[in-house]
Amino acid sequence: xxxxxxxxxxxxxxxxxxxxxxxxxxxxxxxxxxxxxxxxxxxxxxxxxxxxxxxxxxxxxxxxxxxxxxxxxxxxxxxxxxxxxxxxxxxxxxxxxxxxxxxxxxxxxxxxxxxxxxxxxxxxxxxxxxxxxxxxxxxxxxxxxxxxxxxxxxxxxxxxxxxxxxxxxxxxxxxxxxxxxxxxxxxxxxxxxxxxxxxxxxxxxxxxxxxxxxxxxxxxxxxxxxxxxxxxxxxxxxxxxxxxxxxxxxxxxxxxxxxxxxxxxxxxxxxxxxxxxxxxxxxxxxxxxxxxxxxxxxxxxxxxxxxxxxxxxxxxxxxxxxxxxxxxxxxxxxxxxxxxxxxxxxxxxxxxxxxxxxxxxxxxxxxxxxxxxxxxxxxxxxxxxxxxxxxxxxxxxxxxxxxxxxxxxxxxxxxxxxxxxxxxxxxxxxxxxxxxxxxxxxxxxxxxxxxxxxxxxxxxxxxxxxxxxxxxxxxxxxxxxxxxxxx
Amino acid sequence: xxxxxxxxxxxxxxxxxxxxxxxxxxxxxxxxxxxxxxxxxxxxxxxxxxxxxxxxxxxxxxxxxxxxxxxxxxxxxxxxxxxxxxxxxxxxxxxxxxxxxxxxxxxxxxxxxxxxxxxxxxxxxxxxxxxxxxxxxxxxxxxxxxxxxxxxxxxxxxxxxxxxxxxxxxxxxxxxxxxxxxxxxxxxxxxxxxxxxxxxxxxxxxxxxxxxxxxxxxxxxxxxxxxxxxxxxxxxxxxxxxxxxxxxxxxxxxxxxxxxxxxxxxxxxxxxxxxxxxxxxxxxxxxxxxxxxxxxxxxxxxxxxxxxxxxxxxxxxxxxxxxxxxxxxxxxxxxxxxxxxxxxxxxxxxxxxxxxxxxxxxxxxxxxxxxxxxxxxxxxxxxxxxxxxxxxxxxxxxxxxxxxxxxxxxxxxxxxxxxxxxxxxxxxxxxxxxxxxxxxxxxxxxxxxxxxxxxxxxxxxxxxxxxxxxxxxxxxxxxxxxxxxxxxxxxxxxxxxxxxxxx
Numbered sequence: 001x002x003x004x005x006x007x008x009x010x011x012x013x014x015x016x017x018x019x020x021x022x023x024x025x026x027x028x029x030x031x032x033x034x035x036x037x038x039x040x041x042x043x044x045x046x047x048x049x050x051x052x053x054x055x056x057x058x059x060x061x062x063x064x065x066x067x068x069x070x071x072x073x074x075x076x077x078x079x080x081x082x083x084x085x086x087x088x089x090x091x092x093x094x095x096x097x098x099x100x101x102x103x104x105x106x107x108x109x110x111x112x113x114x115x116x117x118x119x120x121x122x123x124x125x126x127x128x129x130x131x132x133x134x135x136x137x138x139x140x141x142x143x144x145x146x147x148x149x150x151x152x153x154x155x156x157x158x159x160x161x162x163x164x165x166x167x168x169x170x171x172x173x174x175x176x177x178x179x180x181x182x183x184x185x186x187x188x189x190x191x192x193x194x195x196x197x198x199x200x201x202x203x204x205x206x207x208x209x210x211x212x213x214x215x216x217x218x219x220x221x222x223x224x225x226x227x228x229x230x231x232x233x234x235x236x237x238x239x240x241x242x243x244x245x246x247x248x249x250x251x252x253x254x255x256x257x258x259x260x261x262x263x264x265x266x267x268x269x270x271x272x273x274x275x276x277x278x279x280x281x282x283x284x285x286x287x288x289x290x291x292x293x294x295x296x297x298x299x300x301x302x303x304x305x306x307x308x309x310x311x312x313x314x315x316x317x318x319x320x321x322x323x324x325x326x327x328x329x330x331x332x333x334x335x336x337x338x339x340x341x342x343x344x345x346x347x348x349x350x351x352x353x354x355x356x357x358x359x360x361x362x363x364x365x366x367x368x369x370x371x372x373x374x375x376x377x378x379x380x381x382x383x384x385x386x387x388x389x390x391x392x393x394x395x396x397x398x399x400x401x402x403x404x405x406x407x408x409x410x411x412x413x414x415x416x417x418x419x420x421x422x423x424x425x426x427x428x429x430x431x432x433x434x435x436x437x438x439x440x441x442x443x444x445x446x447x448x449x450x451x452x453x454x455x456x457x458x459x460x461x462x463x464x465x466x467x468x469x470x471x472x473x474x475x476x477x478x479x480x481x482x483x484x485x486x487x
Numbered sequence: 488x489x490x491x492x493x494x495x496x497x498x499x500x501x502x503x504x505x506x507x508x509x510x511x512x513x514x515x516x517x518x519x520x521x522x523x524x525x526x527x528x529x530x531x532x533x534x535x536x537x538x539x540x541x542x543x544x545x546x547x548x549x550x551x552x553x554x555x556x557x558x559x560x561x562x563x564x565x566x567x568x569x570x571x572x573x574x575x576x577x578x579x580x581x582x583x584x585x586x587x588x589x590x591x592x593x594x595x596x597x598x599x600x601x602x603x604x605x606x607x608x609x610x611x612x613x614x615x616x617x618x619x620x621x622x623x624x625x626x627x628x629x630x631x632x633x634x635x636x637x638x639x640x641x642x643x644x645x646x647x648x649x650x651x652x653x654x655x656x657x658x659x660x661x662x663x664x665x666x667x668x669x670x671x672x673x674x675x676x677x678x679x680x681x682x683x684x685x686x687x688x689x690x691x692x693x694x695x696x697x698x699x700x701x702x703x704x705x706x707x708x709x710x711x712x713x714x715x716x717x718x719x720x721x722x723x724x725x726x727x728x729x730x731x732x733x734x735x736x737x738x739x740x741x742x743x744x745x746x747x748x749x750x751x752x753x754x755x756x757x758x759x760x761x762x763x764x765x766x767x768x769x770x771x772x773x774x775x776x777x778x779x780x781x782x783x784x785x786x787x788x789x790x791x792x793x794x795x796x797x798x799x800x801x802x803x804x805x806x807x808x809x810x811x812x813x814x815x816x817x818x819x820x821x822x823x824x825x826x827x828x829x830x831x832x833x834x835x836x837x838x839x840x841x842x843x844x845x846x847x848x849x850x851x852x853x854x855x856x857x858x859x860x861x862x863x864x865x866x867x868x869x870x871x872x873x874x875x876x877x878x879x880x881x882x883x884x885x886x887x888x889x890x891x892x893x894x895x896x897x898x899x900x901x902x903x904x905x906x907x908x909x910x911x912x913x914x915x916x917x918x919x920x921x922x923x924x925x926x927x928x929x930x931x932x933x934x935x936x937x938x939x940x941x942x943x944x945x946x947x948x949x950x951x952x953x954x955x956x957x958x959x960x961x962x963x964x965x966x967x968x969x970x971x972x973x974x975x976x977x978x979x980x981x982x983x984x985x986x987x988x989x990x
Contacts, residue, residue, distance in 0.1 A: 079547040092546065099540050101547060200546040205784035233549050234787050313784055316579050319590035320544045324646075341583055364581075364779035373781055 006481065008070055008164040008218035015058065015069035022055035022069030026113055029071045033115070033162045036486055040138045042157035044076045045083050046116035054113045066225055068111030073157040073166035076117035077124055078209070079198040080104050087200050088132035088153075089122045091321045091328045091348030101198020102233070103167065103209050103226045110225045115163050118153030122350045123318065124174055124202045126150050127422040130413050131352045138409070139182060140484040142448040145406040148178030148422075151212070155182040158212045159484055165222050166212045171202050172306050173401075173426025175210045176438035180401035180453025183440045183482060184212050185219045185470070190460045191433035192237035193223075195230030201317040203310035204235075206430040215480055216439065216471040220244040223463060239461065248467050255469060257284055258294035258394030268421065270404040276442030276452040277400050283476055284398070294390035294397065298382040299428050305383070306427040307420060308363050308376035314353075315360025321348060355416065384432045391459045396469050399425045401438040401453035425455055435463045439470050440479035451479070491749055492709045493742050500670050500734060501620075501662035503699040503720075505655050506681055507627065508559045509688050513652035514626040515550030515593060515786075516541035522627065522650040527690050534636065534647040542652045544588030549785050552577075556654035557600065557789060559686035560624045561796070562803050563656060564601025566680055567619045571796060575600050576788040581779040585646055586629040594657075596780040599623035600789075607808050608673050609826040617673055618661035627653035650694075656687075662701065667734035670700055671727045679830040683807055691726050698724045702737045706745055716741040717752040721759055721766055733759040737766050810835055818848035828855060833870040840876035846883030850893075854879045857898040861906075873906055881918040889931045889977045890922075897927055929977040936969075936976055936984050943968045944988070954989060962986070 005011040005020075014020050030048050037043055051071065058069040074080065077087045079097035086092045100108075108114065121131040129137040129152025137152045139145040140160040147156040151168025155178035158166045168175040170188035179186025187210045194209045201207060211222035227241040259281065281291060323329035323344025330343035349357070363372035390397060402422055412419045429436035436457045443449040458466040474480055507523035521537030541548045561571055578596035604619030629651035635641050658677070664670045678696060681687040688695050703718045721737060724730045737757065744750055754772040759765075805813075807829045814825035828838045834855070841851040855869075858879065862869045882898055885891040891898075904921050922928050930936070944951055947968060953961035962985065969981050 077547075079545075085546065087546070095546065097540075097545065097547065099545075197549050198547040201785075203784075232551060234551055235549075235785065312781060316581060316591055316779075316781070319581060319583065320546075320588060322583060322585075322590060324585045325543065325588055326545070337585060338583070361779065364781055366777045366779070369779075369781070 005164070007215050008213055009215070009221060011164050012067060012070050022058040022113060023052060025069065026051050026055040026071055026115075029115060029162060032160075036160060037162065039143060040140060040156055040160055041135055042118055042137055042153045042160060042162055043073070043116045044086055044088060044119050044134055044153070047083055047114055050082055051113050051115050054108075058111055058113065063111045065109060065111035066221060067107065067165075070112055070165060071115045071163045072107060072112040073115050073118050073154055073163040074104065075120055075124075075151050075154045075166075075168045077120060077169060077200040077202075078104055078117075078167065079200065080114070080117070082114075083117060085117070085200065086134075087123045088120045088134055089349065089353070090133040091345075093133065093328065095327060097198070099198065102195035102230045104198065106226055106228075107167070112225075115157075118151075118157050118166065120153055121150035121174075122353050123200070123314070124150040124169055124171055124207075125314070125352050125356055127173070127177055127419050128407070128409075128412065129153060129156075129178075130409065131350055133350055136409055139406045140486055141183065141450055142406065142446070145408055145450070146181070148181035148402070148406065150174040150178075152178045155179055155184055155186065155212055158182070158184055158214070160486055161483070165218055167209060167222070167226075168212060169199055169202075169207055169209050170426075170430065171206045171208075171310060172430050173423045175212065176426050176429075176436055176453070176455055177402050177422060179212055179438040180440075180455075181406040181451065183443075183451030183453075183479070183484070184214060184438075185216055185440075185480070186210065186212050186438045186453075187219045187223060187463075187466075188429060188436045189223060189227065189463055190237070190435045191430075192235055193435070193461065193463065194226045195228070195233040195236045197230055197232040201313075203313040204317060205313060206306075206310060208430070216467055216474050217245065217248050219437070220248045220467050223467075237461070242464050244464055244467055247464050248471050250468055251287070251472050252395060252465060252468050255284070255287075255289040255396075255472070256394040257281070257289050257291050257469075258390055258397040259291055260299070260390075260397060260399055261293050261295045262297065262299055263399055263425070266403075266424070268403050269400065272442075272444045273400050273402070273404060273452050277398070277454055280441040280454050280473065281398065283473060287472055287476060292394050294393055296383070296386045296390060296428065298379060298386050301379045302383060302428040302431055303420060303424055305376040305379035306423065306431060307359070308372045309380065309431070311356040311360030312364050312373050312376075313360070315357045315364065318349075318353065318357055321345065323348070352416070380431050383428055387428075387432045387434060387457075387459075395458070395465055396462075397457040399455045399457070401425060401455040405444050405450040405452055429455075429457050434458065434460055435466050437466050437470050439474065440482075441473070441477070442479060443482070451482075491746050493706045493746055494709050495707045496742060497705040498665050498667075498738050499662040499703050499705065500664040500667075501701040502660045502664065502670055502673065503701070504658045504674065504677060505627075505697045505699075506563070506658065506677075506687050506689075507695045508556050508654040508656060508686055509695075510553055510555045510559060510654050512553060513542065514553050514556055514624070514654040515652060517551075518542055518652070520653055522653045522693070523687065523695065525690070525693050526688055527693070531693075532649060534649060537649040538651070542588070542648055550593060550783070552786060552789070553654060556624060558799055559654070559684075560600050560622065560656050561791065561799050562684050563658075563681060563686055564604065564622050565800060565803050566684055566806050567601065567604040567606045567622065567658070568808075569601035569604030569619055569622060571791055572598055572600055572602065573791050574598065574788060575791070577783040577786040578780045579783045580625075582776050584628070584631070585644065586631040586648075586651070588629070588648060588651060592625055592628065593783055593786070594625035595623035606673075608669070608676055609811070609822055610669060610672060614822065615663075615669065617663045620659045620661055622656055622658040625655050625657060627651065627655040662703075667731045667738065670734050671731035674698055674727055674730055676830070680807060683830065683832050684803065694725060696725070698730045700724070700730065700734045700737075702734060702741070704738055704741050706742060714745060714751060716745060717754045719752065719755050719757050719766075721757045722769065724759055729759060729761070732764065733766055736764070740766060804832075807835075814848070818842070820848060820852055824852045827859070828852060831869075833868065834859075837869055837876050841880045841883060844876065844880030844883070846880055846887065850883050850886060851879070853893070853895070854883055854898060857895050857902065860895075861899070861902060874902055875915075877915045878902070878905065878918055881915040885919070885922065885928075889980060890928050892927070892929065892978065900925055900927065926975060929975050931977055931980060933980065933984060935973070936980055937988075939969050939973045939976065940981070940985055940988055943972055951989075962989075
C-alpha cells in the first residue's frame with residue numbers, strides 16, 4: 001500500500017496533475033480503513049460505494065473544484081442526505097436526514113470525496129469520544145488512549161490517514177482538544193463564519209464547524225471552502241470570505257503574542273505540556289515576536305459559565321427527540337404520551353446527555369433562571385470584555401490547548417468534573433465567539449510519544465492572522481510532519 | 488333558601504386573541520403558509536403537505552424570520568394604538584406536546600413587539616377604551632387528531648403539521664370588558680380591523696382567530712360586602728357567538744357556585760362544551776407548566792428602525808379610528824354610522840367618493856346603508872357588488888333635488904334593478920332611466936301638485952274640518968290622500984304646498 005502524500009494540498013495537486021487518480025486514492029484510503037478501523041473505530045459509517053462513485057466522477061471531469069478528489073471525513077452530527085446521521089446516539093441510530101448540511105453541500109461542490117461519518121461523544125457532549133453509543137474511538141498514537149473529543153472520530157481518522165482532511169464541530173473545544181491529542185491542526189472559526197445549517201445542534205450560541213488538517217495551509221483551504229453567509233442560518237455573518245490560502249505564508253510583521261497571566265499558576269497543567277508551551281514561546285521569540293503578558297481576569301469563571309449555558313441550550317435543543325416523529329421510540333407498553341416521551345428518552349440517551357439535559361432544565365426553571373442562566377450570560381459579557389481589552393495589547397493569545405496529553409480510555413469516564421476541566425483553555429474562545437486554532441508543538445517522552453498542542457486565539461474574524469501566525473511556527477518546526485505508526 | 492345572595496355584580500373580562508397572519512410563507516421558513524393564507528372557500532391542502540425540514544423540527548434545522556410577518560404584526564399593533572418595541576427578540580417556550588415538533592415554541596416573552604395600547608371600541612353606550620397589554624408574534628402548533636379526517640375512528644392519535652409554523656399574533660387585553668356582549672363586540676371589531684389592514688383573512692371557520700376570555704366577577708351580597716371570584720380562562724373559542732355564550736355562562740356559573748357553596752373558586756382553565764352548552768373544568772392553574780423561557784440563540788434580535796416604522800405607518804395610512812373620528816367631527820355623522828363606514832377601508836373610500844361628488848355626508852351615509860344591506864344579502868363586499876360610487880352619487884343628487892324619495896326602499900329598488908339588468912355595467916345616466924321606468928321619479932311641478940291638492944280638499948271636507956279645528960294629525964292624512972291621488976309627487980313639496988294652502 002502506498003501512502004506517499006503528506007498533506008491535503010499535495011494530494012489535491014497530485015490528482016489535478018493526474019499523478020494519481022481519485023479512484024485509486026480513494027481505494028487506498030478505503031483499504032486502509034478496512035484493515036485498521038476495526039481497532040480504532042473512527043468511522044460510524046463508511047461510504048465506500050458512494051466515495052468511489054464520486055471519485056470516478058472527479059476522474060471523468062464531471063466534478064471539479066478546490067478539493068476535487070480529496071477524501072474527507074465528516075463528523076456524524078452533520079446532516080447528509082446519503083447514509084445516516086446518528087450523533088453517536090441510540091436516539092438517532094437509524095436517522096436518515098432528508099437534506100444536506102450547508103457545509104456538506106459546499107465541500108461536495110468543491111469536489112470533495114466524502115469517505116464516511118465519524119464517531120463522536122453522543123451529541124458532541126464530551127472530551128474523549130468515550131460517550132458514544134457505538135463504543136469509543138482509539139488514539140492512533142497509542143490505542144490505549146482516547147483521541148479527545150467530542151470530534152475524536154474525525155481527529156483520529158485523519159491521524160490514521162483514513163482521509164486527508166476532516167470536519168468537526170467545536171462547542172467548548174471539541175475540535176481543538178482532539179487536534180491537540182492527535183497531533184493535528186484543528187481550527188474553530190469565529191462564531192458565524194461557517195453556516196451551522198445541518199449541524200445537529202448541541203449549544204446553538206457556541207457551536208461552530210471547523211476543519212482538521214495536517215498543516216495550516218490545508219486548514220486554510222478547508223476553511224475557505226466552508227466559510228460564508230448562508231441565508232438559512234441567521235447567525236452566519238454577512239461578511240466576505242478573505243482568501244485564507246494565498247495569505248497564509250505571509251508572516252505577521254511586528255507580531256505581538258499575548259501570554260495569559262492567570263494561566264501561569266494554574267494547577268493541573270501537565271509538566272510536559274508546560275515545557276512544550278514554553279519552548280513554543282521561545283520559538284516565536286526567535287522569529288522576532290514580542291511576548292506580552294495579558295490578563296483575562298474572568299476566565300476563571302469560564303468553565304462554570306460554559307457548563308450552565310451549554311446545558312441550558314442543549315436541554316432545549318434535544319427536547320425534540322421524543323420518539324413521536326422520528327428517532328428511537330420505546331417498545332415497552334405505555335399508558336399515555338408522557339410515558340412514551342420519558343421511556344423513549346430514558347432508553348435513547350446516554351448518561352452524559354441525560355446529565356446535561358437535567359442540568360439545563362434545572363437552570364432554566366422558574367426561580368433558578370436568574371441565578372444560573374442570567375448570571376452565566378453576565379460572565380459571558382465579562383469574558384468578552386476581557387478579550388477585547390487583551391487584544392489591545394497583542395495580535396494573538398497563546399495558551400496550551402489541553403492541560404494534558406491523551407489520557408487512557410476509562411481514566412476519567414467515572415469523574416465528569418475532571419473531564420469537564422479538559423476544556424479549561426478552550427471554552428472561553430467559544431464563550432467569546434472568537435476564532436481559535438490548535439497546532440502541534442511537541443511530543444511527550446512516553447514510549448509511545450504523545451502529541452502536545454498549543455492554542456492560538458485571535459479577535460473575531462481574525463482567522464487570516466491566526467493562520468499566518470500558526471504557519472510561522474509550522475515553518476520553524478517539524479512536529480506537523482510526524483505520523484503515528486499503525487498496524 | 489341560600490344564606491348568600493348576589494344582590495349585584497360586576498363582570499371583569501380580559502381577552503387573549505390568537506390571530507393567524509396571512510403571509511405567503513410560514514413564520515420561520517419558506518414553506519407555504521397553508522393555514523393563515525387560506526381564503527374563505529379555499530380547500531385546505533392534504534395533511535402534512537405544507538411542511539419542510541424546518542416545520543418538522545428535524546435535527547440540524549434553523550429558523551429564519553419572516554420579515555413580512557413582523558410587519559403585519561407591527562401594523563396591527565399600530566392600529567390597536569400600541570407602542571412598538573424598537574428592540575425585541577425571540578424566546579423559546581418549552582413544553583412537550585406531540586403537535587409541537589421541536590417541543591418548544593418560538594415566541595416572545597419579556598419584550599413583545601407591541602405593547603401598552605389603547606383601542607377605542609364603539610358601543611351603544613358610547614366609546615369604550617380597551618387597554619391592550621401586549622401583542623407578540625409566535626409560531627402556531629400543528630394539530631393532534633384523535634379521529635381520521637371525516638370522523639372515522641382510528642387507533643391512537645395522528646398529527647397534522649400543516650398548521651405548525653403559521654405566523655400567529657397573540658393579543659392580550661387588560662380586563663376592561665364588563666359584559667359578554669362587549670367582549671364579542673371587540674372580537675368582531677378586531678376581525679374587521681385585521682381584514683382592513685390586510686394582515687389576516689380573519690375567517691373564523693378556518694381558525695384564523697381564536698379567543699380565550701379570562702373571567703371573574705365582583706359580587707356584592709345582601710350586606711353590601713364584595714366577594715371577588717377567582718379568574719378562570721376559557722380556552723380556544725372560535726366564533727363570536729360561542730365567545731359571548733361561553734363568557735355569559737361562565738359569569739353565571741361563578742355567581743351560582745358562590746351562592747350555592749360560598750366558594751370563590753380557583754384560578755383554573757375551562758373548556759366549552761358545544762353539545763351541553765356549558766363550560767367544563769380542564770385544569771387548575773397551579774398545575775400550569777414552567778415554560779422555561781430563554782432567548783432563542785438561533786435568531787438575531789429584531790431592531791425596528793425609525794425608517795421602517797415610518798414606512799409601515801404610511802402603509803397603514805389612516806386608521807379606522809382616525810377615519811371614524813373624522814366622519815364624526817368633520818362630516819357630522821353619528822358615531823354608529825361613522826363606525827360602520829370607517830371599519831373597512833374600501834367601504835370608507837366608496838363613501839367618500841359619493842361625498843366628493845357633492846352629496847351631503849348624511850345622505851351618502853344613508854345610501855351606504857342600502858348598499859351594506861345588499862352586500863350582506865349577496866355575501867359580497869360592497870366594492871364587489873357591481874355598483875359604483877357614481878351610481879350612488881346620482882341617486883343622492885336626485886334625492887337632493889326632490890326627484891327621488893329619500894327612502895331606503897326606493898334606493899334599493901333602483902340598485903337591485905340595475906344589478907339584475909345591467910350586471911354592473913350601468914352608466915350613471917341609466918340610474919335616471921331606471922328610476923323613470925320604475926316610476927320613482929317625483930314631480931316637482933307645483934302647478935300639478937296644487938291641482939291635486941285642490942281636488943283632494945274639495946272631495947274630503949272631513950279631514951279639512953278636523954285640521955281647522957286644531958287636529959294636527961289630520962295634515963298627515965291629507966298629504967297621504969294627495970300622494971295617492973296622483974303618483975310620483977314629492978311628499979315634501981306636497982306638505983309644503985298643503986300647509987300654505989291651509990295657512
